[in-house]
Amino acid sequence: MRKTLLLLFVSWCSLSFADEGMWTLDDFPFDLVQQRHKVSVSRETIQKAMLSSVRLAQGCSGSFVSPDGLVMTNHHCVSSCLAQISKPGEDLLKVGFYAREPIDEKVCANFEIEQLVEIKDVTSRVKEATKGLAGADFAKKKKEEIARIEKECSTSNDVKCEVITLYHGAKYHLYRYRRYNDVRLVFAPEADVAFFGGDPDNFMFPRFDLDVAFLRVYEGGKPLKAKDYFSVRTEPVGDGEVVFVTGHPGRTQRLYTKAQVEFLRDRLFPLFMWLLGEMRQLLLGLLERCDDAERPLVQNDLFFVENSLKAYRGMHLTFAEKRFMEDKTEWEKQLIASAEDKQTVQKALDDIAFSQKVFSDILEEYLLLEGRFSMVSKVLVWARHIVRWSEERKKPNEERLSEYTDAELPSLKEGLFANIPAGKKLEEAKIAFYLSKIREVLGSEHEVSKALLQGKTPEEVAKEVVEGTRLFDADVRKKMFEEGYEGTQDPATEIALHLDRAARAVRQRYEDEVEAKVNVGQDVIASVYFKNTNRRVYPDATFTLRITFGKVAGYREKGRWIAPFTDIKGLFEKATGNPPYALPERWLMAKEKLNGDALLNFASTCDIVGGNSGSPVFDKDAKVVGVVFDGNFQSLGGNFWFDEEVNRAVAVSIEAIVEALKGVYGADRLVRELVGQGKGKR
C-alpha cells in the first residue's frame, strides 16, 4: 500500500531518465512520450485528466469515473470510513459494504475530496516579497507572503488554495482546488480480498488484490454533476502497452545531498523501524483483548503501522546499496565541477551537512515532542490543537504556526470537529506507549518526562487521561477549540500544555537550524544544477497532482523473470483458507461464475510513490484501465532514485473490478454506472 508516508522532507527536483518523472499537469513532456513510446497525447487529454483526478485529504488519490460524482480509489483509502460507519457489533472492514440503493450510501464523516481546477504561477510575487533576505528572515517573509496569497484566493469554504514550492523555490505555483466535504461510501469489498496476502505480501509482486473502493461526491445533498470524468475500459491492458497515471505522490527526496541521505540511513530510519515495530506488536496485543467495537479501529491503526514499517524497511535497504551511495558521491563531485563558483556550492553542501548534524542532535526530541511520534494518540492530537489554537488565534495570520493559518484552518477544523470514533482502550494503550517512549528515549531525568509523569507510571497517566478527558465528544472539542479550554482542567489538554513549551522550542530549532539551512543550501545547489543540465527536469513530489507515463512490463528478480500480470484463477490458487490468504465466503461461492482468466493485477514502469494510492491508470485515449494500489518492494527506494529495471507500479485491473462487481457482489447499479446498461450485462 502506498499511502503517503509522513516524511519530513522538503521538495526537490530531478532530471528525467527513461520512464522516470512525476510531471506537473502544466508541464507535460509531450515530446518525451512521443520520443520514447511513439504516442502523441493532446493538450485536451491532459486537461481532462487534471479535472478528472482528485485528491483525498487523508493522503490518497482518486478519479471521477461517472457523470454522477462517482470516485474510484483504493479500499485502503476508505478503511477509516469503514471503521467509522460500522455499527456496534458490525465490522464493515471485514464484511465490505455496498449501497444497493442511492439512499444506502453512507457519509464518511471527515473525508474531503479536492479537485485541482487551476494552476497559477506566483513565483514573482514570492520572490519580490523575499528579495535580498536570507535565513530565518527569508523563511518568515516567505511564509507570510504565501499565507497572504492563499488567503486572497480562498474566497469561500468550497475553495482551497495552496502555494506549492516547486524545484526547491525556483518556482512557486498557486494550486486552486474545489473542495468537496460531503463524501459518501458506495462500495468497498471485504478486507480479505482487498488486502489478500496481508502484510506478508504487501509491497510484493506477483500480487492478487482487489484493492478498490467507490465513493460519491455530493453537493447540496445530491450526487455531484461532474463535467469531467474518466470513462472506463474493461478490455485488459497488454504487455508493453503505454499507460499513464495521475495522482498525488507524497514526497520524494531524489536530489538529497549525501549528508541528508546519511542522516536518514544512520539516524531517522533505524529509529522509525524500531518504533514502528514496537507499535505493531502493541496493536497486535491489543487486538487480542479489545472488544468488538474497538477491533476495527485497532485494525485500521495496525494496517498503517505495518504498511509504514515495510516501506521504511524497503527504503532503508536502498542505502545499503553501494551503487546508490556511490552515485550520490559522484553527483556531488560533478555538481562542484560544473559550477563556476565552486566555493559557494561546497559551502552549500557543508551547510546542509551541518544542519543534518543539528537534526541528529535534536532528532529524538523532535520526533517525540513535535514530529511523527508525537501524533500516535488522537486524543492528544486534538488536545494539542485546542491548546495551541488558544495561543495562535491571538497572532496575525502570517505569524501563526503553518497549520493554523487561515488557509489551513478549514481542513483542521473539519478533522477536529468530525464525529470520529476513538477507542478508549486503544487511546489508553497508545498514550501509555507514547509516555513510556518519552521516558525511555529522552531519559527519566528529562524535564518533559518529569512534567508528564510526575512520579506516576505511563499506564497510570494514560488511564487518568482517557477516563477524565471529555475530548472523545466532538461537540466538546468544537466548544473547547472555539471558546477556549482554560479552566476545563481536562487531563488531555493538561498533557498537551506540559508538552507545548518544549515542543515549540524544538520545532523552532528544527525550522531555523535545519529546515531553513537546508532550504538555503538547496537553493544554491538547485540553481547550479538546473543551470548546468539541459535535460528535461521535473520537481520532486509535493503531494500535489502529477502525471507519469510508462509501459506495462515485467522485471527480473534474483535471476527469475516476473511477468507483469496476475489473474483471478491465480487468486483462487493462492487461497489456503487461512488469513491472510482466506477468501470471503462470497468469493468461494462465486468461483465458478467468474472468468478465471480476467486480468487481476498488473505492473507498469510508471514512476509513483506513496500518495499515489487510488490513482487512475489510463490509456492513450484517457480510458481508465486500472487503479494503482501499490508498488513492488524494489519500488520503495523510489523516494530516492528511479531504477527502471525493477521499480514497478502495481494496479488493480478494471476488468477484474467489473467482473467482481457483477459476479461476486451483484452490484448491478454500480456496474451500470461504470460501464453503461449494455456492457453491464454478461
Place this chain on the structure above:
Amino acid sequence: MRKTLLLLFVSWCSLSFADEGMWTLDDFPFDLVQQRHKVSVSRETIQKAMLSSVRLAQGCSGSFVSPDGLVMTNHHCVSSCLAQISKPGEDLLKVGFYAREPIDEKVCANFEIEQLVEIKDVTSRVKEATKGLAGADFAKKKKEEIARIEKECSTSNDVKCEVITLYHGAKYHLYRYRRYNDVRLVFAPEADVAFFGGDPDNFMFPRFDLDVAFLRVYEGGKPLKAKDYFSVRTEPVGDGEVVFVTGHPGRTQRLYTKAQVEFLRDRLFPLFMWLLGEMRQLLLGLLERCDDAERPLVQNDLFFVENSLKAYRGMHLTFAEKRFMEDKTEWEKQLIASAEDKQTVQKALDDIAFSQKVFSDILEEYLLLEGRFSMVSKVLVWARHIVRWSEERKKPNEERLSEYTDAELPSLKEGLFANIPAGKKLEEAKIAFYLSKIREVLGSEHEVSKALLQGKTPEEVAKEVVEGTRLFDADVRKKMFEEGYEGTQDPATEIALHLDRAARAVRQRYEDEVEAKVNVGQDVIASVYFKNTNRRVYPDATFTLRITFGKVAGYREKGRWIAPFTDIKGLFEKATGNPPYALPERWLMAKEKLNGDALLNFASTCDIVGGNSGSPVFDKDAKVVGVVFDGNFQSLGGNFWFDEEVNRAVAVSIEAIVEALKGVYGADRLVRELVGQGKGKR
C-alpha cells in the same frame, strides 16, 4: 546490564591508549600501570585474581569471595535461576531470596561455573597442522586440530578445555577450566532494588541499583573449599583511586574494517533493533494475559530483550559519529601506507568488503534460520539439537558442527537435559512470532515459509507444536537426544527438520564465504598491523578471562559534570513508589536504620563490555570493593572503540551491599562469611 550480547563476530586485537585494554592474565601490563598510575602490582596478585575469578556459562562473570565457595555476581546473572526455583504462585524475582540456613540454599539447575586454572600456548601445534593451507581447507584443518587439542585436555567431566584464538590467529591458547555444576543460590535481592529504574535507567548514570547476588559452589554435596578467593573491603573507593576488574568481556570488534562496520550500521543493527523492538512489545502484551506461573519466565525474557535492544541502540549511535568513521577510514589508509606489500593489504580489505556484501545478501536467511533469531523459542532450540545430533553423531569429532564436538557436548547436554521450565503460552507466542517473521522477511513464496506453514497460520502451527510436543519434559529430551527422535512424530522436531536443510546451507555459506574470508583477510591485516606498531597490544575480547585497570572518575555529558558516586539516600530520593522506581516495602521500613551516605554505585574508567557483568572490582591489594553491573550509555560504543573521556564502567559498592545485607535483609550469616564476625556487627 551488560550480559553478553550474542554477536556473531570473530576476535581481533587492539592497541593500548590510556586505560584502554582487556589484557589476558598471562600478559598483564605491569609497566603501563606503573607508568600511568604509579602503582606496582605483583605477579602473585595477578595469579590470585585469576584463580579467584569465575565465569558463569550463561554469559556472566563472578568471583569467589569466601573460603567456602561463595561466589559474588549480579542479580541479573541469576534471574533465570530465580525464575526456575520459584514455586507456583511464588515470584522470587520480585520478592528476592535469602537462604537463612545452609540447608535453604537452592540448586540452580543449569548453572555452570568455570574457574580458569591454566593457560597454555598451543600456537605451534595449530600452525603446524594448518601449514600451507588457505580458505575452507585452512578452516577445516584448524577446526579439526583444535577439536583434537581440546579433547586430549578434557580428561574428565570436571575439566573444560577451550582453544582460544587470540590476536586473530597470531596466537592460540589452550584455556583449561575447572567446571562446577552444583551451583546454589544463597542470596538475591528484590528485582525492584536490583534493577531500580528498570529499562528507562538501564545503561544510564547516575544510577542507584543493588544489582548483586551470591551463589555457592558445591562439590560432593558440600560447599567447595576454595583455596583462592578475594577478601572484601567495606571502606568505599575514593575519587581517582586506581582499581582493577577481572571478568569475561564477550566480544569486541575494535579493529573491524570499515566495510565490516558499515555492514553493522546499514544492515545488521537496524534489523536487530526492529526485531528486538517487536519482541519487547510481544512480551509486554503477553505479561498482561499470562498466568502467574509464567509471569517470571516472560519477565526474564523481557529483561534480556530490553537490555539487548538498548545496547544495540547505543552501539548503533556510535556509527553516526562522524569522528568514529573518519578514524576508521584513516586507520585503513595508514595500514596500507605502513605495509611493505601494499597490494596484499588492499586485497585483504577488498576481500573482507566483498565478504560483507555476501553477508548482506544472506543476512535475513542467516539470522532467521541459523543465527540469533532462529533461537527465540526454547522448544525449537531443543528440537534442533535433537534433530542435528542424530546426524552429527555419525560423523568423526573433527567434522561435526562446532557445538557437537566432544569438547562442547557436556555443556550442550547439561543445558538440554536440565529441568528448565518453559512456559507454554510464552513458547506458543514466540513460535508464532518466529514463523510470522520467516514469512514476512523471507516472503510467503520462500521454500521454508511454505514447508513450515503448509497453508496454516503461524498461530495455528505454534499451537499445534506446543500442544503436541513432548519436549517440555526434560526426560523426553534426554531420551530423544540419546536414542533418536525418528518415528516420534513430535511436531517440534518436525519443524526443526523442515528448517534444517536450508539452515545448514546458509550456515555453510556464512562459514565459507563470510567467516573464512574475513579470517583470511584479517590475518593479513593483523600481521601488518602488529609488525608496524610498537605499542603494547591486547587481543579483542573472546568471552575469556581478562583484566583491566583504571581509576574511579566522573565525566562530562552535554556540558554537565557527572560525579562518579551515588549513595543510598539518593536511592530513597528517587523512589516515587511507582515502578520502576518503587522500592520494596522492606527497604522503606529499613530506611532509618541505613547509612544514607553509604556509597551505592560508582563509575570507573575500566575498559569493560558485555560479559563483564558480575566482575569483581578490586583495589591494588586485591581487596574487592565492588561488583560491575553496567556501563553508561557512552560505554556501549566500547565494542568498537574506547573513549576514555566518557566511557565508564558502573559497579555496586561493597559498602552498600554489606549495609543492605545487615540493615534490610538481616542476612547475618552471609555478612559474617563476607566480612568476618567482628566487622559484621555495626
